[in-house]
Amino acid sequence: MFDITVNGVKHQVDVVSEMPLLWVLRDELGITSPKYGCGIALCGACTVQVDGEAVRSCQARMADVAGKAVTTIEGVGNGKLHPVQEAWIEHQVAQCGYCQTGQMIQAISLLKTHPKPTDKDINEVMSGNLCRCGTYERIRVAIHAAAEKIGGE
16 A cells, blocks of 8 residues: 555555556546656656656656655646646647647756756757657747746746
């Protein structure tokens, strides 16, 4: 039995210690925003925050995240849209949308460490999040817009 807090709500889950966080979120808790993409932490579709850090949930074992705070896209705005979510909508980033929750979580983490990101910063940090639709330029523009909203630029 493991304790985990997801989006501010405490849960107890009875799973094996090796179970990936992605499957705990999706199958045990019904939180389907993190997506299964590759299963080997290369695409970023499953990205969530664990104690404020961007983590690939497909490779994070339950034993390693037990007792920690997990945030999915549903938990980032405190009941309203986060500036990154607003920028995503304003700049019409999403096409198919499959990767977008992971992209936004990674962007939020980027803006915590780089409040005034350069294109190089964005490219480096976001390079591990793949978008099959190729909306990388819109992602970059939206991240700059979100930084302005947050007050970084």
